[in-house]
Amino acid sequence: MSEQVKVPEEEVVEARSPFSEAWEMFRRNHAAMAGLVVLILIVIAAIIGPPLYAVDPFEMVWAPFSPPGVDGFILGTDYLGRDLVAALLGGARVSLIIGLAAAFVTVAIGVTVGALAGFYLGWVEEVLMRITEFFQVLPTLLFSMVIVALFGASLPMITFAIGVVSWPPVARITRAEFLRIRELEYVTASRASGAKNFKLMFSVILPNALPPIIVQSALMVGSAILFEAGLSFLGLTDPNVVSWGQVIGSNRQYILDAPYTVTIPGLAIFVTVLAISLVGDGLNDALNPKLRQR
Amino acid sequence: MAENALLNVENLTVRFAVKRGSSWGRKSYLYAVDDISFQIKRGETLAIVGESGSGKSTTALAVARLVPAHSGKVELDGEDFLALEDEALRQARSKIQFIFQDPYSSLNPRLRAEAIVREPLDSLKSVPEADRQAIVDRLFKAVGLRKEQQRLFPHQFSGGQRQRIGIARALVTQPQLVICDEPVSALDVAVQAQILNLLRELQSEFGLTYLFISHDLGVVQHMCDSIAVMYMGKIVEHADRLSLFNNPLHPYTAALLSAVPSVDKARREATKRILIPGDPPDPINPPKGCRFANRCPVAQAQCRDAEPPLRDLKGGHRVACHLVGDDAVSPL
Amino acid sequence: MSEPLLKVENLRIELTTRDGIAPVIDNLSFELNAGENISFVGESGCGKSMTALGIMGLLPEKIGRIASGSITFDGEDLTAASEARLKEIRGNDISMIFQEPMTSLNPVYTVGEQIAEVLRRHQGLSAAQAWTKAIELLDAVRIPNPQARVSDYPFQMSGGQRQRVMIAIALACEPKILIADEPTTALDVTVQAQIFDLLRDLQAETGTAIMLITHDMGAVAEMSERMIVMYAGSKAEEGRVDEVIEHARHPYTKGLISCVPHIMQTLTEERHKLTEIEGIVPSLREFGRNNCLFAARCELVEDRCLSERPPENGFGKTQKAACWRAEEV
Numbered sequence: 014m015s016e017q018v019k020v021p022e023e024e025v026v027e028a029r030s031p032f033s034e035a036w037e038m039f040r041r042n043h044a045a046m047a048g049l050v051v052l053i054l055i056v057i058a059a060i061i062g063p064p065l066y067a068v069d070p071f072e073m074v075w076a077p078f079s080p081p082g083v084d085g086f087i088l089g090t091d092y093l094g095r096d097l098v099a100a101l102l103g104g105a106r107v108s109l110i111i112g113l114a115a116a117f118v119t120v121a122i123g124v125t126v127g128a129l130a131g132f133y134l135g136w137v138e139e140v141l142m143r144i145t146e147f148f149q150v151l152p153t154l155l156f157s158m159v160i161v162a163l164f165g166a167s168l169p170m171i172t173f174a175i176g177v178v179s180w181p182p183v184a185r186i187t188r189a190e191f192l193r194i195r196e197l198e199y200v201t202a203s204r205a206s207g208a209k210n211f212k213l214m215f216s217v218i219l220p221n222a223l224p225p226i227i228v229q230s231a232l233m234v235g236s237a238i239l240f241e242a243g244l245s246f247l248g249l250t251d252p253n254v255v256s257w258g259q260v261i262g263s264n265r266q267y268i269l270d271a272p273y274t275v276t277i278p279g280l281a282i283f284v285t286v287l288a289i290s291l292v293g294d295g296l297n298d299a300l301n302p303k304l305r306q307r
Numbered sequence: 308m309a310e311n312a313l314l315n316v317e318n319l320t321v322r323f324a325v326k327r328g329s330s331w332g333r334k335s336y337l338y339a340v341d342d343i344s345f346q347i348k349r350g351e352t353l354a355i356v357g358e359s360g361s362g363k364s365t366t367a368l369a370v371a372r373l374v375p376a377h378s379g380k381v382e383l384d385g386e387d388f389l390a391l392e393d394e395a396l397r398q399a400r401s402k403i404q405f406i407f408q409d410p411y412s413s414l415n416p417r418l419r420a421e422a423i424v425r426e427p428l429d430s431l432k433s434v435p436e437a438d439r440q441a442i443v444d445r446l447f448k449a450v451g452l453r454k455e456q457q458r459l460f461p462h463q464f465s466g467g468q469r470q471r472i473g474i475a476r477a478l479v480t481q482p483q484l485v486i487c488d489e490p491v492s493a494l495d496v497a498v499q500a501q502i503l504n505l506l507r508e509l510q511s512e513f514g515l516t517y518l519f520i521s522h523d524l525g526v527v528q529h530m531c532d533s534i535a536v537m538y539m540g541k542i543v544e545h546a547d548r549l550s551l552f553n554n555p556l557h558p559y560t561a562a563l564l565s566a567v568p569s570v571d572k573a574r575r576e577a578t579k580r581i582l583i584p585g586d587p588p589d590p591i592n593p594p595k596g597c598r599f600a601n602r603c604p605v606a607q608a609q610c611r612d613a614e615p616p617l618r619d620l621k622g623g624h625r626v627a628c629h630l631v632g633d634d635a636v637s638p639l
Numbered sequence: 640m641s642e643p644l645l646k647v648e649n650l651r652i653e654l655t656t657r658d659g660i661a662p663v664i665d666n667l668s669f670e671l672n673a674g675e676n677i678s679f680v681g682e683s684g685c686g687k688s689m690t691a692l693g694i695m696g697l698l699p700e701k702i703g704r705i706a707s708g709s710i711t712f713d714g715e716d717l718t719a720a721s722e723a724r725l726k727e728i729r730g731n732d733i734s735m736i737f738q739e740p741m742t743s744l745n746p747v748y749t750v751g752e753q754i755a756e757v758l759r760r761h762q763g764l765s766a767a768q769a770w771t772k773a774i775e776l777l778d779a780v781r782i783p784n785p786q787a788r789v790s791d792y793p794f795q796m797s798g799g800q801r802q803r804v805m806i807a808i809a810l811a812c813e814p815k816i817l818i819a820d821e822p823t824t825a826l827d828v829t830v831q832a833q834i835f836d837l838l839r840d841l842q843a844e845t846g847t848a849i850m851l852i853t854h855d856m857g858a859v860a861e862m863s864e865r866m867i868v869m870y871a872g873s874k875a876e877e878g879r880v881d882e883v884i885e886h887a888r889h890p891y892t893k894g895l896i897s898c899v900p901h902i903m904q905t906l907t908e909e910r911h912k913l914t915e916i917e918g919i920v921p922s923l924r925e926f927g928r929n930n931c932l933f934a935a936r937c938e939l940v941e942d943r944c945l946s947e948r949p950p951e952n953g954f955g956k957t958q959k960a961a962c963w964r965a966e967e968v
Contacts, residue, residue, distance in 0.1 A: 030460060031417060198413035199423075201373055202473075206427030206480065207400040220417045358827035359798075465919045495682040496854050497916035500898035504913050522828065525857075529900030529910055552906050566832035567902055568857030570884050574904035575860065580836070583829055585783070586797050 038299035045295020051288040059109050062102035070099040070255040080273065091264050091274045101281055104257040108238045108285065111172055111256070115237035118176025120230045123183025124219070130184070131191025132214050142188070149181040154243060161249045168251050175240045183229055190222035224300035231293035235286040242282050257282050312346040313516050314370070314484055319343050319379035321362070321369045325591060337591050339365040341540035342379070344617075347484070352510070352517040354527040356563070357537035360587060366537070367486045367520045371403045372396065384483060401431050401480035408489035410469035414461040421447075421457035424475045431480065446475040449512070450505060467498035474505065478513065486518045491526060503530060524567050528552055536560045539587055539598045542617055546624040556626045556637050558603050559583070581639065597629070605630060605638050642714065643670035644815060644848055645694070650708035652686075652693050654923065655701075662706070662927035663689045665872045673815065674846045678859040678880070680895065681869035684920045687852045690869070691818045695735055696725035713815070730761050734809040738821040740801035744793040750777070750804045751789035757811045776807040780837060799830035806837065813845055820852045835862055856896050860884060865957070868892045871921055871932035874951070878958030888952075888960035888968050890937050891916070931963065939964045 039045055090096055130141040157174035164170050194200060195218060203217050242258030244250060250259045257278040264274035321340040340362045347353040355363040368374040370381050372388065381388040383402055391399050404427070407413035414423055421443055428439045447457055450471040461469055470490065477485055487506065491499040503526065509515060521527050527534055528548065535545040536557065544557040555561045562581040569575055583602040588594055594601065596611040603610065609629050617627040620635045630638035652664035664686045671677055679687040692698050694710055696717060710717040712732070717725065729735075737743045745753060754776055755769035764772060770789070777785035780803040793801055802822060809817055819838065823831035839862065842849055851862055859866050859880055866883055868876040868891060876889040887893040894916040918936045925932060934944040941963065943949075949963045962968065 031462075198407040198409055199415040202405065202407065202413055202476065203415070203426060203430070205371055205373055205400060205403075205405045206476070207397040207430040208426070209397070209430075212430070217415060221415070358829060467919065495919075496895060497682055497898055498919065500913040500915045501917075503900070504915060507912075524828070525900045525902050528902050528906065529913070549906060549908065552902065562829060564902070566829045568832075568835070568855065568861035569903070570856050570860045570896060570901050571903045572860075572881065572884075574902065577904055580832060582833070582836075584833075586799075 035296075035299040039295050042295045042298060044291050045298075048288040048291025048295065051284065052292060055105060055285055055288065056109065058102060059105035062105065063099075066098060066102055068096045068099040070095060070103040080271070091260065091271075097260070097274065097277055100255050100260050101257070101278060103255040104260060104278065105281070105285075107168070107254050107256040108241060108258075108282070111168065111175070111241045112234040112238040112289075114172040115175035115179065115240070116230050116233040118172060119179045119183055119233050119237075120226065122176065123180040124187050124226060126180070127184040127187025127189075128191055128214055128219060128222075131188040132195065132210070132218070138188070141184075145181045145184045148178065151178065153178040154240075157240070157244065158247070158249055161244060166249050166251050168254060171241060171244060171250065174244075175237050179233060179237065179240070183226065183233070186225050186229055187222060190225060191218055194218045194221050224296075227300065228293055228297040231289060231296055235289035235293070238282060238286055238289075311348050313349040313384055314347040314518070315380070315382040316346070316370060317344045317380040317382075319366065319369060319381065320377045321365050321374060322377045335591050338540050338593075339590075340369060340376075343537075343540075343542045345535055345542065345545060347516055347518060348532075349516055350510075350514050351532040352519050352530055354519040354521060354531035354534045355537055356521055356524060356527050356534060358522060358563075360539065360590065361537040362540040363520050363522075363537050364488055367405075367488050367518060370484075370518065371405055371486055372400075373405070398431060398433070401427065401433060402482050403484045403486065404477040404480060404482040406470075406473055406477045406485060406487045406490045409493050410466045410473060411493075413473050414469055416461050418460075419457065420452075420459050420461070420464070420472050423461070423472055424457075424479055427476065427480045433480070442479060443475075446478055449478070449509065450475045465498075466494050467501055470494060470498075470502050471505065474502075474509070478509065478515075481513075482515075484516050484518060486520070488520045489522070490519075492521070492523060499526070506530065524564060536563065539590060539593060541598060541627065542625070543599065543628070544624075544626045545617070546626075547622075550622065550624050554624075554635065554637070556620075556624065556631045556635060557599075557628050558605055558630075558637075558639055559599050561637060561639055562604075597627075644673040644675075644713060645671040646709075646711040647690075647694070648709045648711070650690075650693065650710065651706045652689055652698065652703060653706040654689075654699075654703050656923055658924050661923040663703075663872050663923065664693060665927050667708070667872075667874055669867055669874065669877065671816065671848055671850065674842070674848055675865065676842060676849045676851065676863045678851045678853060678863040678866040679869055680853060680856065680859055680866055681875075682854060682895075682920050684871075684923075685869040686872040687869050688820055689872075691735065691820055691850065691852060694816075695729055695733060695818065696720070696722070697729075730757060730814070731812045732814055733816045733818065734812070734814045735818040735820060736802070736805045736809050736822050738824050740798060740805050740825065741793065743805055744801055746793055749790050749792055750796070754789075754804070754808050754811055757808055761812045772811070773807075776811060777804070779810075779841070780804070780807045781833075797830075798826050799833060802826060802830075802834055803837065806834075806841070810841060810845065810847070814847060816848045816850060817842075818850045818852070821854070822851075823858070824853075831858075838862070856884070856899060857901065868895065872926045873932070874959075874961060875933065876958070876960040876962075878954075878960075882955065882958050888954050888958060888965040889933075889962045890939055890964075890968055891933050892960070893968055894936075931961075933962075939967065 126141050126145060130138040157178050160174040160177065161171055200213060200217055203213055208217065241256060245256050245258035246262040248262060250256060260278040261275050268275050319340055320338065320342050322336040322338045324334045325337050343366065345353065355366055357363045365374060369376045376389055388399065424443050424446060425439055428434050428442065434442065444454065447454060452468065452471055464472065491502050494502060510517060519531055531548055533547045534551045535542050536559065538559050544551065544560045551560065555564055562583045565578050565581045581604060585602050588598065588601055596613055597615050600606040600610040615627045615629045617625050619625050620633060624635060628638065648668050650664055650667045651662055653660050654663045667690065679690065681687050693705060698704065705718050751770060751773045754773035758764045758769040758772050759766065774785045774789050777789055782788050782800055782803055823834050826834065838849060853859060863880050866880050867874055868889060870891050876883060876887065876892045883892060884896060887896060894914055897914040898916055900913060916936050921932055929948050930946060931944040931949050934940045937944065943963050949961045951959045951961045952965050953959050
């Protein structure tokens with residue numbers, strides 16, 4: 014180059030992690046953001062609601078079947094004269110805890126089984142996948158009812174029962190992702206530079222397999238809440254804690270006389286699960302690199 | 308045997324079990340690499356060329372012990388690499404490093420560039436932690452990347468830059484042998500030149516020894532000191548660069564060379580296209596004679612009956628063809 | 640000379656991206672005569688494939704459109720043609736083969752069915768006639784034992800054979816133009832040589848014009864009479880292949896030729912450092928700017944290159960280059 018010419022400098026790019034890019038995508042998804050806001054409100058209500066609204070959901074505080082808005086009870090009272098606002102707030106805690114805990118159990122079992130099967134292949138995979146199929150073909154509601162009926166209707170046991178019947182899809186997704194990713198060259202590169210199996214499995218492959226697993230477990234929270242509602246509707250619930258399903262179950266005989274006693278907790282379940290689904294869908298779009306280009 | 312050979316591969320065989328529907332569960336084997344031997348001298352570059360299915364990539368993976376070898380010997384600097392197990396193998400992996408073909412799938416998308424380059428050091432723990440960053444810095448500079456780019460993630464780089472990261476990662480353990488598996492074939496032509504020049508500069512700077520796998524004869528001609536041509540798991544010809552390109556002896560090598568389109572008018576006019584019709588035979592049941600016989604324009608009865616051994620002609624030119632005499636004249 | 644078969648004038652194709660509208664093809668003009676063989680060369684992202692898709696009327700829906708300019712095929716302006724008319728032209732008059740022969744064939748039908756389907760749809764042949772013609776076509780693209788292979792499924796064929804089937808499908812209706820988009824990139828070099836031979840022979844027999852899209856200068860030299868070098872959506876250089884290779888007038892063309900280690904007739908011990916073209920193709924955002932888009936990578940860059948787009952200068956009868964300093968290249 015003979016004369017001095019100004020060539021545009023290469024622009025300095027800031028480091029953006031895959032996580033921050035996913036969040037950027039998520040933020041642009043209005044439905045998912047709405048879901049997230051609703052979900053956060055529900056969580057806040059579940060945390061600060063009971064201390065603020067200091068009414069025992071089991072206490073008979075007023076006459077039965079007092080309709081919403083009458084006599085100072087915003088959502089009315091149920092067939093025993095218990096305050097539905099208190100039931101709703103208390104139930105939110107239980108529903109969310111069970112939802113999260115059951116999803117955690119599901120993911121823990123599913124990811125472990127799927128990761129081992131997808132990494133070691135051979136007989137390990139054969140055995141684990143046959144077990145997975147066994148659990149997948151069990152009638153889930155029936156099986157969880159049996160567990161709860163046998164071992165007692167406590168919250169941990171209900172959580173466990175839901176987790177035990179729900180993990181197969183997570184295991185299958187994890188295995189499929191492992192099978193795909195283990196063939197990629199960066200895994201071979203790690204192996205070529207002396208990474209141990211444990212490291213390959215959990216710090217090379219698993220982080221890259223996470224997106225579909227995260228989406229699945231988000232949706233899992235919603236279905237665990239529904240599952241718990243189903244169980245407690247059938248009476249398989251811890252009698253010492255209040256949950257949305259239990260409120261519906263205990264008031265179901267009076268659905269024609271006082272429909273609000275069933276519809277209000279039903280609506281709570283519906284809104285919560287819908288919010289979780291929207292968040293899950295949003296995560297799916299945000300974490301899927303193919304959709305990110307659009 | 309040559310004293311200064313860094314890598315000595317003897318009778319290496321790699322086979323894969325294949326399931327065939329009609330064989331009642333009896334296993335058949337595909338010999339992807341079938342009894343091959345070669346050496347690489349320290350500081351030199353050997354290319355293995357061949358078309359898809361020739362076994363060139365499998366050879367590279369087997370030398371690096373990324374696929375298990377069925378039999379044979381891989382000696383690196385006198386040490387039998389195939390005999391190592393567990394922890395000894397893990398540590399020895401630092402001596403043979405790999406540069407991959409696809410710059411998109413060869414970098415972990417969740418790690419920053421610096422972590423990708425540092426990963427081998429972290430895995431092997433052969434260097435004290437305090438020194439690792441300095442090594443990474445030095446290599447980033449050596450492969451032509453800026454320091455502030457260390458913080459970026461793979462998707463923020465172009466294909467050529469990603470390949471530079473892959474090269475830095477391969478060099479970080481100061482390996483004795485670097486295996487380049489089609490290092491530029493996924494890159495745009497203009498970027499290929501940058502990477503090829505970089506590989507040659509690094510070779511002279513660090514005294515590297517390359518095993519270079521490629522299907523691109525132009526690239527091979529530019530990069531390598533000697534070339535081994537593979538066809539269906541066998542080495543059919545092995546010679547230094549000038550001998551192979553100026554006097555290809557095996558009909559397959561000649562066909563391969565004549566198929567490369569050239570911008571050189573003189574070469575286009577001088578080269579007669581050697582047609583090799585059809586496809587290679589079934590690799591699971593290879594013919595008993597020469598594996599190239601069914602496509603060879605000059606094949607004779609003996610070619611179909613007996614497999615030609617890889618013979619040493621004068622000047623280290625090795626060829627596996629019945630029709631090449633000791634006078635090293637092409638049968639074509 | 641009479642009217643060219645295909646005449647593209649001032650073509651501008653716009654693509655809607657997240658950052659706004661970008662001209663992937665900017666002010667492109669060229670002509671293709673009947674029976675001619677022309678090559679489009681350049682790196683990926685320079686608009687070679689987009690030109691082909693524009694001619695075929697196959698731009699990505701919703702996000703791509705022809706903003707201005709005309710594509711005149713056989714006297715008819717394709718930019719004004721209806722979708723129905725374009726469908727008629729595709730397959731009958733202009734057809735295309737792609738890089739990846741595995742994904743362009745439908746895996747659940749035999750190759751015979753896929754060839755026959757095209758013949759029935761475009762030429763109104765009966766099922767039996769189409770099948771017979773399919774066998775003839777497989778024979779024409781030199782697939783051995785076509786009577787038996789016509790009932791094969793795509794997975795039963797090798798990559799080279801699948802590309803031959805794609806060529807058979809493309810040529811089924813005897814098109815006037817065959818667009819070959821990197822037809823041999825996924826294939827081995829000996830197979831590539833066979834496919835090139837086949838294309839050349841078929842062209843001599845049928846008089847089809849071929850538009851070859853490639854990044855390989857060797858392939859251009861081997862196949863074509865004329866070439867167009869594309870850079871960042873515009874034409875950098877155009878001319879007869881031997882002239883351009885002998886004396887390129889655009890620094891980009893020169894770089895493309897010399898950055899690849901070619902096998903020359905006489906090899907020597909000496910190996911020069913390869914010429915590098917620094918940097919990469921600019922991003923779509925920069926397309927269409929009023930400067931030379933190659934300036935950032937050019938060794939000959941001067942102030943004028945950064946402030947004004949270079950016009951096309953002619954050299955000799957056919958060679959044209961869009962560079963301010965083309966005289967000095």
